Amino acid sequence: MPLREDDPESIGGYRIESRIGTGGMGVVYLARSASGRAVAVKVVHTQYADDPEFRARFRQEVAAARRVSGAFTAPVVDADPEAALPWMATAYVPGDTLAQRVAAQGPLDWPRLKRLGGELAEALREIHRAEVVHRDLKPSNVLLLDSPGGTGGDDGSGGGDGGMTRVIDFGISRAAHSDVRTQTGLVMGSPPFMAPEQFSSPRDVGPPVDVFALGALLVYAATGRSPFEAENAYLAAYQTVHNDPELGSLPEELRPLVMSCLAKSPQDRPTPVQVLGVLAALPDAPSEARSGSLPDAPSHTAPDADTPSEPRERTGDATSEPRERTGDATFALSTAATARRPRRGRRFKVALVGAVALAALIGTGVSAAFLGGTEPATAEAGDAKAGVPAGWKPWHVAAQKDEDGMMPSSESCTPHAQGVYCSSPTTALTRRDPLTGKVSWTKPLHRPKQVSGYSVTDPVLGAGAVFVYSAEGSGGVDAYDARSGKRLWRLPGPHAEFQFLSGVLVVHKGELGASPTSTYAAYDPRSGRELWSHEVTSDAAGAFYAGPDGTLFADLRLAGRKGAPGSSEIARYDARSGRKLGATKAPKGDLWLATVHEGKGYFARWEDGSGVSSRFFIQDLTSGKVRGIDFPWAVEPEAPPLVRGDAMYLFDYANETVLALDLKRGKPLWTTSRELRIFSEPSVRGDTLYATMPDSSVIAVDTRTGRERWRSAPSFTDPEDPKGGSVDDRSPSGTAPLALKGVIYGVTDEGTFSVAAKARGGAGAKR
Template identity: 60%
Template structure:
């Protein structure tokens, strides 16, 4: 693989010649020392270099690889875990992975299969004698050497998630550490308790793959593969009969029922050199487990002991007591529109496109929002697409609108250049032709604009906290975020800025309000005498309440009169279960996951299905909330993408390469995808990470926000 523009040309004194491959933690390069020695250099991804956990895991990989270097592994030559981008060099092993070998030439014959099993078992015996557990033995981590005298010899590589027996490093990200469908059942249900037996289980699965071309727990996606591993029986297909008893024992559900790697080696040594024809079985195709056979998911980890401590978007909320506050606050409504904030004519956007209609003269476009040469203007991901256009904010521009047909700038509103000690920037809130943004005077207030003309309608002077359009009103936190649990909130008429009501909440949450039905709001009152209250959005009057479920739960979202709570594990920031509560009756149901997920954003709920973006495993999960059962998960090959959106019977997500992917919401299968709107060749991961803003479909046109910029494309056929 040729080098890319941003690849290093030298690492630790080794000249980099080409790429070998890319893994979850880093990139592997072919390098050469000054003396001409060829090595494989693994360099940690930039996005992980400053992550203390990943740096610790990489140190652990180096230690583990050094402890087990021997006849069946690639020995460590050099390493620097403290470098700006940590790296490790191992002896270069010429050959193909088992996955590549089977993909290119089909299943192994008996001689090659017997040798593979014997050398893998011996490799695991040496690894386990060094008190290391590999934890990710799979076909792509098994190298088959090529060359005279070594053809077919086995090397085990990639100790990236291995664990030394005396290591104190523990996974804190919530990632599923391993690769379904080659993982042992306990890796899903008890990930911190794995031992050498998980490698024996994986050995059995790898042997089935080598003999048949498929895993014994193969399924349409990783989620179902995990379910099959925990609950199903292995599909052995055309595995030769002499291997079946041994492989079956390796694939036992309970670790104690599996042989040790040394015992596997002994039993393999007793197998015949030749396989009689009458003992062969016809090759069977891997079975596909339909979604309808799912029953109960795997047992989740135990109840958490304390709340996750984090500043991520999904922060755990404490409850609050709702109190009426007397007296006025220093919030001023301004209905003027000073010329100092207007850069272009307001009438430029008067010919707005009706919602749902394709803009006249539309063609696919993209806009990188690059600054003018004489103006330092740098837009981040603070953009919100709408049928009226794409509205963006930055530290230099209070608000601008991109034309929905061309992507060109219709108008801009300048940001004050006044120097302030701090300045926050939120994505514009757009609702029914109105746009709400951080105020142009840099006071941390709120400005309301007419999205069609660009005319400013009113202003709330700051400093203020978060704001959102809910229940037909604009709800604003009147206090800045701070150490106090007490904060004031007010509701305003969106078009005029008239204050409708004001209340005080004793809460650690910055966003305790949620959309309710027909002009109502839900307020999270946990921690005080109340539960979840329903309020009249225009008067603030309490209409009723229900007691919330007990425990360290986060109210993730409210949809159609139903509350969805995430339960945090220990201090990991991941969730093993969701609780679903009817806010009319107060009845609560629980949904368990087969592994712990790390949600990056509130779930998307449509009908009886909940879609969760699992950031830790880079997948989208779909669950039937009515029956409390999993439906599907997206392929892990999709990697990172934006939060999902539901439009006209499809799910849409923005991909890092600036394409938009359409999925069938019932099966998770790809319907199609658009071509990338930007040339992303050579861009770093950070540059390609999509915005949290999901794609918008309006009039057969898709609008997306990504690291490289904003774009508009035709919907997937």
């Protein structure tokens, strides 16, 4: 990766040669010592250099990494945590991360899989002997040397018998007996590779959490998926705590060992030494019954940052639709968000629980007349002026806890002008009155005795109807009238996902799998009549996006496979007839089509497979004209950016901030403070941005300056800790607050609520 103009020439006497990657907290460079030794230098981002909390964490990382030695970790060469920009140099390991290797070449074969397990177990043995717990062992923190045999070189990484594996990034590790507390702003782990106790008792974790991660990594390396794969980190956490792992095509010989590593109780897991003993006794080849069962790797060429290749959506470990195991049956998760999120499987930090229902509501031109009135949602500019609707009072409804009383139940809610709509494992759909929060009506599962499971999805609204997924039979889509709750029609499944776009319901038919060819169909939202059906070949997880004037855009980009040509086409269709109206070529490079707004496509570029981005490309999807925008630092755009007028607002969920950019000038406008801790996707009304906070309050921010205007009181408080306490085990909400006629509606882990928007500058405008 080439250097940028503002990159340093040297750090601590090490000459910088190129960038290796960029993360949410820093940049990693390839550098040389005075003697010519290659090292990897990690430099903290400028905005964290003055943060005492982060400096303490960085000192802890350096200390932990220095304590660890062995053939399968990258040793620390030098460090200066007290420098103006803290840095650490480790031996350079020339290779890919396990995530990059699996994404580019597919699952590992048996010899490499067995060897990976043994070398990871040896690495954990040495880490634990140093009384360090890694706590974040995942595919992007495991490096594989360029040569699987481990060839030597001048990098100090080992060779010959040095192995092919290196464990890196001790950024959240700690001494096994340390009493270091979880600090605000940093997430301790990465679902779905975290152990159950990291969710239920995060301050009491020990070495067994790394053994659990080892088991999950073996499943990932063998199948391309985590054993607890899910659409978002909340579901991954829930499945980790409650469900059995999905082992897929994991070779039979490894299953007993992996299941013991993935035991729910830490006491039931083996030690790294015991893992080594079991692996050593396994045969050099899998049994004939399992031989050849690993899926073939797709023929992909690794992207080159200097020479952009034909673009495709990076899939990482998410090569098929996430599934939730319920009893004897599994059902594909179906949400409006699936096609809108990057399916990289690279960074699963705090969750994005909701879908993009708010974006669909605003972006597709659905009328938002409140409570049957005639005032459109766009009539109000910014904060409340006309007061709240007659009869409204603030309300909140707490989410029910699961059967263990530990985590919220998997109820999923969408606020809308016509009500707050929720689905759950026991109820197909519930409408709450937006004035009172009370239940207006409930629609049960149609044939509960025939349903052995239910995949909860955010209700999707459009054209006066509500669409939900039902697990009845083989699964399907149910449509209800948004006001009366009358069932309008049902589309039997299976279906991978559905979205309301440009006035029609677009359904991805069948279960989403590894095949690039899928069938999409559009339906009239009120009658359920099929309008058109197309077979689509694309690498995108969800191909269609809403366009202006009743059009749809389809991401038809496809990497070449086995001699077949690829495609770089973004096509335009008539939403009602399905007729193709035109096409343009997408920008080159490894890009994710994050969103489409007013006929323009917004593409995020990944930083060398790191899961973060520091550049967007904006393309007119009619003329094909492209321009780029650089971010002031690398962000993690796990959800689509919000585009309003000449500004783009992006929720950087790793740092819990909102970044605003001026699209005309291509410059950043402002960013919220990390100490503020934005805890949801944002929404914008007029010149005010709204977001929820960790304590379930709502904050209003001036879109021109980024300054806080006011903040509501929290809607939920813990009686045992009324001041809020630690929120590090909570998940940011993927559902943005909805502002309608002086009222703000929000969805958090704690439940749903409504609060009054405060008049600008009015009494109590800021706590």
